Amino acid sequence: MSRPILLLLALAAGSAFALSLALPWPPIAALLEQDRPLALALLWELRLPRALLALAYGAMLGASGAAIQGLFANPLASPDLTGTTSGAALGAVVTAYLFGFSAPIALALGAVGGALGALLLLLALAGPRAETATLLLAGLAISALAGALTTLALALAPSPFAFYDAYEWLMGSLVDRSLEQAAFAAAPAMAAILLLLRLTAPLDSLTLGEEVAQSFGHDVRRLRIAIVCLTAFGVGACVAICGAIGFIGLVAPIFARRLTGGHPGRAIAPAALIGGLLLLSADLVVRSAPLGRTLPIGVVTALLGAPFFLWLVAHMRWRLER
Amino acid sequence: MTALLKAEKVGLAGRLEPVDLRMEAPQLVCLIGPNGSGKTSLLHGLARIGGPSGEVRIDGRRPDGLAPAERRRLLSYLPASRDIAWPLAAADVVRLGADEAESLEAMEALDLAPFGRRRVDRLSTGERSRVLIARALAPRPRLLLLDEPVANLDPLWQLKLMGLLRLAVSNGQGAVVAMHDLDLAGRYSDRLVLMDQGAILADGEPGAVLGSERLEQVFGIRKVNGEWRPLASLPRSGGEGDHAKHGGGVIGEA
Numbered sequence: 204m205s206r207p208i209l210l211l212l213a214l215a216a217g218s219a220f221a222l223s224l225a226l227p228w229p230p231i232a233a234l235l236e237q238d239r240p241l242a243l244a245l246l247w248e249l250r251l252p253r254a255l256l257a258l259a260y261g262a263m264l265g266a267s268g269a270a271i272q273g274l275f276a277n278p279l280a281s282p283d284l285t286g287t288t289s290g291a292a293l294g295a296v297v298t299a300y301l302f303g304f305s306a307p308i309a310l311a312l313g314a315v316g317g318a319l320g321a322l323l324l325l326l327a328l329a330g331p332r333a334e335t336a337t338l339l340l341a342g343l344a345i346s347a348l349a350g351a352l353t354t355l356a357l358a359l360a361p362s363p364f365a366f367y368d369a370y371e372w373l374m375g376s377l378v379d380r381s382l383e384q385a386a387f388a389a390a391p392a393m394a395a396i397l398l399l400l401r402l403t404a405p406l407d408s409l410t411l412g413e414e415v416a417q418s419f420g421h422d423v424r425r426l427r428i429a430i431v432c433l434t435a436f437g438v439g440a441c442v443a444i445c446g447a448i449g450f451i452g453l454v455a456p457i458f459a460r461r462l463t464g465g466h467p468g469r470a471i472a473p474a475a476l477i478g479g480l481l482l483l484s485a486d487l488v489v490r491s492a493p494l495g496r497t498l499p500i501g502v503v504t505a506l507l508g509a510p511f512f513l514w515l516v517a518h519m520r521w522r523l524e525r
Numbered sequence: 526m527t528a529l530l531k532a533e534k535v536g537l538a539g540r541l542e543p544v545d546l547r548m549e550a551p552q553l554v555c556l557i558g559p560n561g562s563g564k565t566s567l568l569h570g571l572a573r574i575g576g577p578s579g580e581v582r583i584d585g586r587r588p589d590g591l592a593p594a595e596r597r598r599l600l601s602y603l604p605a606s607r608d609i610a611w612p613l614a615a616a617d618v619v620r621l622g623a624d625e626a627e628s629l630e631a632m633e634a635l636d637l638a639p640f641g642r643r644r645v646d647r648l649s650t651g652e653r654s655r656v657l658i659a660r661a662l663a664p665r666p667r668l669l670l671l672d673e674p675v676a677n678l679d680p681l682w683q684l685k686l687m688g689l690l691r692l693a694v695s696n697g698q699g700a701v702v703a704m705h706d707l708d709l710a711g712r713y714s715d716r717l718v719l720m721d722q723g724a725i726l727a728d729g730e731p732g733a734v735l736g737s738e739r740l741e742q743v744f745g746i747r748k749v750n751g752e753w754r755p756l757a758s759l760p761r762s763g764g765e766g767d768h769a770k771h772g773g774g775v776i777g778e779a
Contacts, residue, residue: 276610418602
């Protein structure tokens with residue numbers, strides 16, 4: 204992975220971030236002339252949290268997707284397909300609607316717990332270096348279970364509006380989050396990404412198998428625990444604030460590895476940048492779509508990501524049949 | 526002088542009885558034994574893979590707890606599996622755990638330059654073996670731990686590889702190599718270590734170990750007229766050597 208490419212990606216993500224703050228420009232321009240404090244408040248309190256969330260959540264999904272794919276030695280592992288995001292959503296819903304704690308910190312803790320549970324269940328079910336089929340089946344089962352339990356929790360919730368309330372959030376949304384809420388997602392995400400970046404070398408050595416990685420002096424068990432905990436921590440915090448957003452964690456690492464010559468560990472940094480770029484772009488699409496109303500961003504990433512996923516599955520089948 | 530390798534009570538829970546293995550000066554030591562006899566487990570114990578017990582010192586230093594950058598100077602391990610999880614270019618695989626100059630040299634030694642940029646998933650198993658062998662040789666560690674390196678190689682490359690290992694030994698490196706080709710092991714090694722059921726049964730000069738009764742018992746084979754034959758197909762009495770000398774009629778007489 205050459206430094207210029209990484210720099211270019213950072214520049215692209217930075218530009219998308221700036222665009223996300225600036226667009227649409229006319230109302231801001233008009234307000235800047237008429238009521239400067241209001242214009243700044245609009246930027247600071249509405250657009251900044253949204254852009255920050257898109258960047259942090261996307262980067263978290265990209266980085267953790269790269270790490271999970273490297274760990275499982277499987278390009279189809281990702282936070283959403285492994286049931287991590289569904290587990291986090293379940294944790295947050297139970298915390299909010301069954302236990303009635305809706306402070307960001309409580310939601311985040313619930314979601315991190317849910318994500319951790321889902322990942323540990325996945326490791327127990329599929330094993331540390333799972334075949335694609337086992338991994339996907341286990342992920343599917345966990346997602347289905349978490350989805351059903353989430354619905355159950357909402358049905359049992361004391362509030363009659365729980366379903367309606369949770370719907371938009373569960374679909375994944377970056378809209379109307381305060382700067383404080385954004386910080387609750389972005390800070391853990393950034394911390395998790397920075398710590399994941401330190402795992403580059405051991406993850407790369409896993410390319411040669413667990414035994415060789417151990418002979419290099421890497422503690423593979425600790426690596427596994429670190430990736431599971433950091434993913435649960437970062438993704439959980441983001442899901443607590445923004446709901447579940449799919450496919451970024453699958454797609455970003457796949458693009459990133461094209462830039463790193465296939466190295467799974469070295470792909471973490473570009474995957475984070477690509478993930479942030481993708482989610483910021485998806486959000487720009489959502490905002491500029493002439494529908495008269497806002498689409499949940501999770502729907503957009505799924506609409507774009509699902510066909511890619513199908514292509515990937517077909518591609519893997521061709522390769523296996525070759 | 527410190528021993529190049531001093532392994533004491535090295536074991537792996539349930540799979541390997543605690544064993545000792547020493548190498549005073551650079552040597553090519555071949556591990557032989559039937560499938561499941563503990564060769565891989567011993568290599569794992571020496572490379573500190575899994576839950577190894579006992580103590581290993583290479584040039585007097587314990588590899589446990591050393592940072593990867595230092596550890597790769599002490600030992601290098603080649604697994605029997607030729608799987609590579611991600612489709613890296615051949616040159617990038619060799620580069621994992623070695624610097625640029627070292628990996629180029631290793632690639633040259635294994636004649637990998639022609640497909641350095643090719644993806645490893647598009648190489649044949651034998652070519653991939655050579656890539657992985659180059660990867661293991663590249664950092665020029667004090668001790669090479671190789672699990673069936675000649676498997677999948679064509680006859681010429683089997684000989685070339687054994688030659689490379691001899692060269693490594695003459696350059697001061699030690700090698701512990703598990704292999705099944707007894708003749709190749711006998712010809713090139715300084716020492717043969719015979720294993721069975723997780724224990725070392727014989728350790729010594731290749732000729733002595735290959736001709737020992739222990740080897741016959743463990744493998745159930747014997748060399749007759751320069752050919753390995755199953756004991757079951759040989760006559761049981763003490764006179765079978767004579768039969769061999771007289772040539773034919775060995776099979777079916779038991």
